[in-house]
Amino acid sequence: MNVADSIRARLTAAFAPAALDISDESHLHAGHAGHRPGVSTHFRVAIVAAAFAGKSRVERQRLVFAALGDLMGNPIHAFALSAKAPDE
């Protein structure tokens, strides 16, 4: 399973999201710090899930970090996130 698939599997299992968009932006960072040739390291994720309703931005992001677990740090080097509830 590649990194994007792993992210999708973990977030789907944790949140049953109404929408989930994962972009692998690693190629944009070739030669930059944290980029490892052949390894996906930079991601942008937009997720919509009921679990985020009533939660602060910090709480939402912590929930996502927790769901990603050991993927954060290695192989994920950079992670941009938008986390919304369905009615937002």
Add this chain to the structure above:
Amino acid sequence: MGSVSEQIKKDISDNDVVLYMKGTPVQPMCGFSSMAVQILSHMGVKFKGVNVLEDPNLRQGIKDFANWPTIPQLYVKGEFVGGCDIMREMYESGELEELMKSKSVAVSAG
């Protein structure tokens, strides 16, 4: 990490606004840190930039301190606000300026 967390507590209590970042405000070493600096600069907020790349203990220690696995991290009046995404969302919605004003941090009209 005892001494590291003590140092962090001191930094965020001695300074109204602290940005833990990769690189320096003049020369950020990461796109996310660079954006965080740009946001604060646009707002005219004075802040202390702390370069975590200079100290491996701090680089890990700040993640443990806030229970937050990424850098940059913004603290206002000793309170963790968030990372780059949260700063950007709050800046665009005007909430970041509201937060600064509510905590009596000077913001210059942009």
